[in-house]
Structure formats: C-alpha cells, structure tokens
Amino acid sequence: MSVLSELFQLHVLLPWLLGMLFGIFVGATPGLTATMAVALIVPVSFYMPDPNTGLAMIIGVSFTAIFAGDIPATYLRIPGTPASAAATLDGHQLAKQGRGRFALLIDLFCSSIGGLVGVTLLILIAPQLARFALKFSNFEYFWLAIFGLSMSAVVSSGNTRRGLLAAAFGMLLATIGLDVVSGAQRFTFSNPELMGGLGFIPVMIGLFGVSEVIRSVLSGFKAEDSNTTNSDKGDSALHSLVAIWKHKFTVIKSSMAGTIIGALPGAGADIAAWAAYGLEQRTSKKGANFGKGEVAGVVAPTSANNAAVSGAWIPALVFGIPGDAVTAIVLGALMMYEIKPGPLIFEQNPEQINAIFLIALITQLLLIPCGYLGLKTFGWLLKLPRSMIMVAVLVFSVVGSFSLRNSIFDVYVMAIFGLVGYFLEAKRVPLAPLILGLILGPMVEENFRTGLIKSEGSLLPFLNRPICAFLVLLLIVAFISPLLLKRIRRKPAKLV
Amino acid sequence: MPNKGKQQNSGDLWLGLFFICVTLAVLVLSSSIKSIGLGNNFDPGPKAFPIGLSLLLAAGGVFEFIRRNPARLREEPVRGEAKSVLLLLAAFAVYVILLPWLGFAISTLIMATTMMMILGNPWWSALSLSLVLLTIIYILFVLFFRVHLPSGVFGMPF
Structure with missing residues (x-):
C-alpha cells in the first residue's frame, strides 16, 4: 500500500502526467516517434527526486506516445509512430465519414x-518466468542474447542480412570502453569520457x-493533403464504448496477441498491430469491409500495439533482454537507476518490481484523460510550424544529451550518431537490431568469455545443456522457417 | 510488412564501403589493446570480440560491395532539400562547437534562428519562435526540472 500511496503524491503525479502529455505531443507529431519520446524524457527523469517518479515519467511516455501516433494516423493518414500504421487503414476512412472522433x-x-x-499478463507471467530463469547460467544467457539479437534482425523491417549487420555493429560499438572481464581499455583513445563506453542515451x-530531423528536412516536410479534423461529427464517448462492447472478443484476442508478439525481441508494437489487424481481417465475418472504415479494423491494431509495449517488458525484466527499441532505452535507464533486470530482482527487490507493475497499471488508467x-x-x-518542431527536437536532443553527465562530449556523440542513424536508415539498415546489439553486446561477450573460463576452453557446455540446445534449435528454426515458407508459397505457382 | 524478397540479394556500394572502413579501423586500433596477463585461463582476451565482429562486418560489407546495384548508382541524387540539409548540418556543427563558449542561451538563440531561416521562415518569425522555444526550455528544464546547462564565458544563467 505504501508504494501505491506514494505514487499518488503530487511530486510524483505531476511529473508523471507532464511526461504523459509530452508523450502525447511527440507521438501525435508525424515524424517524431515513441522511441524518440522515451529517449528525450530519460535524461529529464534523472533529475526527479526519487527513482519512482523518473520511472513513472518514462513508462508513462512509452504508452502514451504509442497511442498518440494514432491521432494523425486517423485525421491525416500519417501515422505518428510506426505502431500506428495499421490503424491508418480504417481509422482514416472513418474520419473521412465524419467519424474521426468516434x-x-x-x-x-x-x-x-x-x-x-x-500489464496483467506481465504481472502473471514475469515472476513465474523469473523462477525458471534462475536455472540459467552463462551458457544459457549467451544463447538467449544471441537469440534476441537474431530475432530482432529476422523480424525487423527490411533485409535480414542488414539486420544482422546492424546487430553486429551495435555489439562492436558496445566494446568501446573498459573490458569487463580483463579491464583492458578498448578504443578509448585515452579519453576519460570513453572509459565507461559510449553514452547510451546520447x-x-x-x-x-x-x-x-535530417530525414524530415530532406523530405521537405511533405504531408498528405487530407486533413479531416474540421469535418468531425463529434460522436460521444458512449457510442465508442458501445462499439467496443460489441467487439469485446476482438479486444481480448488482439490484446493477448499483442502481448505475446511484444515479448519477442525485436518484434515491437508495429508488428503486433499489423499481426492483430491481419488476424482479425482473416477471421472476421466482415473481413471484406476492412480498409473501408470497419470498426474492428480500428479495435484490433490499437488494442495490440499498447499490449505489445507491456509484452516487451516480460523478457526485459526477467532476462534483461528488451522486446523492442523503446524497452531497450527503458532498460538502459533502469540500469542507470541501478536497477539490474534479471530473475534475481524478483527476489531481492520485490518492492521495485511492484512499483514498476503499479506504475504500468495506473498509466493505462491515466492514459484516458x-x-x-x-x-x-x-x-x-497542427498549426505549429513544422520547422519550429524540428528545431525544437534538435534543441531538446542537445539538452537531453548534455544534461546526463554535464558533458559536451555526449553532445558530440549524439551529433555523430545522428548522421550515422540517417545514413544507415537511408540504406535500409534497421536500427532496432543496432540498439539491441548495443545493449546485449556486453551480455553476449561477458557470458561467452566467462563460460569459456568455467568450461576450461570447451565449447560443449554451450551446446549440450538442455536449455542451450533448445535455444539453438529455436534459432535454427527462426532462420530456416522464412526460407521454407518462401519455397512452400512458390510451389503452387509452379503447378499452374 | 515490406517485401524483403528483392532486397535480400542487392547490395549497396556506400554501405559496403562503410562496413569495410569500420573493419579496417577496428583492426588497426585493436593492435593497441593491452590485456592484463592472468595466465592461461581460457579467456580469448579483450581483442577477440571486436576483431570477430569486425570480420563479420567486413564479410557483410564485401557482400554489399560485390552485389551493389549499378542502376542505383546511376539514379539522380536527391536535390531540392539537400542544400537545406547541408546548411542545417553546418549550422548544427557550429552550434555544438560554440555551445561551451557562448553558453546554451546565446548559442541556441543564434542556432535556432539561423536554422528556421534556412528552413524558410522570415527573420522576424524565426527570431520570435526561437525566443518562445528558449523561454519554454528555461521554464521547463532549468526552473522546473533543474537541469544544468552550459553557461559559457559570459556567465549566463543557462
């Protein structure tokens, strides 16, 4: 009860709500992503008087930004975040019919x-999974991290090969700094700012x-000329609730699917939304109406994308493996708060875990107002000049990067990676595997090297332990199944 | 979900060169990595991972280079807004260099005004919007969140 009452104190509630409103602003602005919103709020959260306030801000932003991306998706046919792309299909059609608010x-x-x-599934599953995870040693964690990295490359948008290269590049960047096992300096150029590695947040x-920002300027801030905000009939909340009740099974089904997909490393809310939309379209009696303003076409992806944000927390809290880019940033923030995710946190720090669960639950309720x-x-x-928004993002980026360590070096790091990020995305290299590589690289290396020391140089324990063997099998299936599916799909064409 | 089929096989010249250059840099810089000798404890050492990963990148880079699509090299480069981006990047570079000297307030005011003018706003509009932005940052970050920002040689409050 004490955690609950603490969360409703003004010094916690006010920054929490402000953070959520910031998430709404960023998520609703096309071109600004939920990941960016979380990345920008994290440095500010460190200035909060206690960790729970900071966590509330970060968790609040991650959920609201995902929802807020649906607003321009509906009115302008421009998803505010990638997770809102599926909601565009039927949401915008409803808006054209004067039912955007509905x-x-x-x-x-x-x-x-x-x-x-x-969040309910997270609360039920995570502690049970944590008990199972206590059986994991270096060998299992090594393969789990490799599995997480590989899945993020396989499921991310774009090229699997480039996804793997991005993951490898992220892992390489993570080697900058002091080597955890031997203490040697790697690529530090004797710069004390690099001893701890690259600043994750910058x-x-x-x-x-x-x-x-670079991408937006280069695209000339083009926007679809389909602003439908003015033609709204103004349906009431009651109409919406009645419609949701009629589609209650869709809500439950999509939420559960979203949670499960969100728990897969690299999958994320955007894939969860599309998967839920596709599943509902195939199974619904009104499947042919999808894309023409079908209510189920809005219910399915919007239930799934927020559920996926919670799902991503499952592997993040239990194993320290983030389910998506947003959770990857949150994990980085947790570590800076000296909260080390893993199975032991459920036993050693249950108050902290309960606080995280409570914050996540209450955030869903605060999401409504x-x-x-x-x-x-x-x-x-919409009336704000786009140029002001872009310049504001740059300025907030500088503030966020500088304020962590009062270091101008972090601002330089941010600027360099702004260019690197633009270049890689222009070449269709997905960034989610890169971030996961940055986070999981140390886990892969440390567990591999420590495992080798324990096994006296033998690679056998990496393969013959039951959980390791299972993870290796999963890895093989994950890579082979897309190729098999491709062959199976080609066969009917050959028979014609 | 985007179609991955055709993308799997075509490469990219610049991406290939990028990864090859990263590999070469890592191989050269790795020579200066020193490890503390603890005897033969079966640890592959601090160089193993960076070198192994960079070789993976090199393999990917070579593949990208070999399978580059010549038709894409002949495509017209993106013009139009490219000049704006270059000017913006130059302004941003000057900004981050001058930030510790001029302080956050002065350098941000100059940078934000310049950038908004580059992006097509008249000077008076750019200056007004920059002042609004600076005020929001001061109230939100400096007063409310108590974030410390560079004050520069002029001793500005932020």
Whole structure:
C-alpha cells in the first residue's frame, strides 16, 4: 500500500502526467516517434527526486506516445509512430465519414484496455518466468542474447542480412570502453569520457532524434493533403464504448496477441498491430469491409500495439533482454537507476518490481484523460510550424544529451550518431537490431568469455545443456522457417 | 510488412564501403589493446570480440560491395532539400562547437534562428519562435526540472 500511496503524491503525479502529455505531443507529431519520446524524457527523469517518479515519467511516455501516433494516423493518414500504421487503414476512412472522433475514442479506450491486459499478463507471467530463469547460467544467457539479437534482425523491417549487420555493429560499438572481464581499455583513445563506453542515451537520441530531423528536412516536410479534423461529427464517448462492447472478443484476442508478439525481441508494437489487424481481417465475418472504415479494423491494431509495449517488458525484466527499441532505452535507464533486470530482482527487490507493475497499471488508467486532452488539442498542434518542431527536437536532443553527465562530449556523440542513424536508415539498415546489439553486446561477450573460463576452453557446455540446445534449435528454426515458407508459397505457382 | 524478397540479394556500394572502413579501423586500433596477463585461463582476451565482429562486418560489407546495384548508382541524387540539409548540418556543427563558449542561451538563440531561416521562415518569425522555444526550455528544464546547462564565458544563467 505504501508504494501505491506514494505514487499518488503530487511530486510524483505531476511529473508523471507532464511526461504523459509530452508523450502525447511527440507521438501525435508525424515524424517524431515513441522511441524518440522515451529517449528525450530519460535524461529529464534523472533529475526527479526519487527513482519512482523518473520511472513513472518514462513508462508513462512509452504508452502514451504509442497511442498518440494514432491521432494523425486517423485525421491525416500519417501515422505518428510506426505502431500506428495499421490503424491508418480504417481509422482514416472513418474520419473521412465524419467519424474521426468516434474512431479515436475507440482507439483510446482500446489502447487502455490493451495495455491493462498486457500489464496483467506481465504481472502473471514475469515472476513465474523469473523462477525458471534462475536455472540459467552463462551458457544459457549467451544463447538467449544471441537469440534476441537474431530475432530482432529476422523480424525487423527490411533485409535480414542488414539486420544482422546492424546487430553486429551495435555489439562492436558496445566494446568501446573498459573490458569487463580483463579491464583492458578498448578504443578509448585515452579519453576519460570513453572509459565507461559510449553514452547510451546520447547514442539513442542521435539515432532516433537527430536522424529523424535530417530525414524530415530532406523530405521537405511533405504531408498528405487530407486533413479531416474540421469535418468531425463529434460522436460521444458512449457510442465508442458501445462499439467496443460489441467487439469485446476482438479486444481480448488482439490484446493477448499483442502481448505475446511484444515479448519477442525485436518484434515491437508495429508488428503486433499489423499481426492483430491481419488476424482479425482473416477471421472476421466482415473481413471484406476492412480498409473501408470497419470498426474492428480500428479495435484490433490499437488494442495490440499498447499490449505489445507491456509484452516487451516480460523478457526485459526477467532476462534483461528488451522486446523492442523503446524497452531497450527503458532498460538502459533502469540500469542507470541501478536497477539490474534479471530473475534475481524478483527476489531481492520485490518492492521495485511492484512499483514498476503499479506504475504500468495506473498509466493505462491515466492514459484516458491524457489521451482525451490530446484529441482535443490536436488541431492546435497542427498549426505549429513544422520547422519550429524540428528545431525544437534538435534543441531538446542537445539538452537531453548534455544534461546526463554535464558533458559536451555526449553532445558530440549524439551529433555523430545522428548522421550515422540517417545514413544507415537511408540504406535500409534497421536500427532496432543496432540498439539491441548495443545493449546485449556486453551480455553476449561477458557470458561467452566467462563460460569459456568455467568450461576450461570447451565449447560443449554451450551446446549440450538442455536449455542451450533448445535455444539453438529455436534459432535454427527462426532462420530456416522464412526460407521454407518462401519455397512452400512458390510451389503452387509452379503447378499452374 | 515490406517485401524483403528483392532486397535480400542487392547490395549497396556506400554501405559496403562503410562496413569495410569500420573493419579496417577496428583492426588497426585493436593492435593497441593491452590485456592484463592472468595466465592461461581460457579467456580469448579483450581483442577477440571486436576483431570477430569486425570480420563479420567486413564479410557483410564485401557482400554489399560485390552485389551493389549499378542502376542505383546511376539514379539522380536527391536535390531540392539537400542544400537545406547541408546548411542545417553546418549550422548544427557550429552550434555544438560554440555551445561551451557562448553558453546554451546565446548559442541556441543564434542556432535556432539561423536554422528556421534556412528552413524558410522570415527573420522576424524565426527570431520570435526561437525566443518562445528558449523561454519554454528555461521554464521547463532549468526552473522546473533543474537541469544544468552550459553557461559559457559570459556567465549566463543557462
């Protein structure tokens, strides 16, 4: 109870709500992503008087930014975040029929319900999985990290080969600094700022914030000329709730699917949204109406994308392996708060875990008033000059990068990675595997080398332990199955 | 989900060169990595991972280079906004260099105004918007969140 009452103190609640409103602003602005919102809020969260306030801000931003991306998706046909792309299909059609508010209210309530289902599953599954994870040693963690990295490359958008290269590049960047096993300096150039490695947050801000600004300017801030905010009929919340009740099984089904998909490393809310949309389209009796303003076409992806954010926390809390880029940044922040994710945290620090669970639950409820405010003010957001938004992002990026360690070096790191991020995305190299490589690289290396020391140089324990063998098999299946599926799909064409 | 089929086999010249250059840099710099000798404890050492990863990148880079699509090299480069981006990057580079000297307030005001003018705003609009932005940052970050920002040689409050 004491954690619960603490969370409702003004010094916690106010920054929490401000953080959520910031998430709404960033998520609703096309071109600014949920990942960027979290990356920008993390440095600010460190200035909060206690860790729970900082965590509340970060968790609040991650959920609201995902929902807020659906607002421009519906009114402008421009997803505010990649996770909102699936909601564009039917949401915008409803907006063209003068029912944009109706669609977004459905969206808001479904996001909240999806998040609640996801957090509930997180609370039920994570502690059980943590007990199982206590059997893991260096050998199992090594393969788990490799599995996480490989999955992120396989499922990420674009080329699997480039995804793997991105993961390898991220792992290489993670070797900068002092070697954990031997203490040797690697690629530090005798610069004390590099002894602890590259600053994780400035790298994130550069990759997601600065690179996006470059991309937006280069694209000339083009926007679809389909602003439908003015033609809204103004449906009430009751109409939306009635519609959700009629699709209650879709909500539950999509939320559960979203949670499971979100738990897969690299999958993320965008894949969860598309998967839920596709599943509902194939199984619904009104499948042919999808894409024409079908309510189920809004319910499914919007329930799934917020549920996926919770799902991503499952491997993150239990194994320290983030499910997506947003959770990767949050994990980095947790470590800076000296909260080390892993199975032991459930036994050694249950108050902290309970606080995280409570914050995640309450955030789903606070999402409704914050999201409603976002819906009301979206028209005002559209009036802001795009150039001001882009310059503001750059300035916030500088503030965020500098404020962590009062270091101008971190600003230089951010600027460099802004260019690197732009270049890699222009070459269709996905950034999610790169971030996972940066986070999981030390886990891979440390567990491999420590495992080798324990096994006196033998590689056998990496293969003959049951959990290791299972993980290796999963890895092989993950790589082979897309190729097999491709062959199976080609066969009917050959028979014609 | 995007179609991965055709993308799997075509490479990219610049991406290939990027990864090859990274590999060469790592191989050269790795020679200066010194490890503390603890006897034969079966640890492959601090150089193993960087070198192994860079060789993976090299393999990928060579593949990208060999399988580069010549048609894409002949494509028209993106013009139009490219000049704006270069000017923006130059302004940003000058900004981060001058930031510790001029302090956050002065350098940000100059940078934000310049950038907004590059992006097509008239000078008075760019200056006004920059002042609004600076005010928001001061209230939010300096006063409310108590973030410390560079004050520069002029001893500005932020």
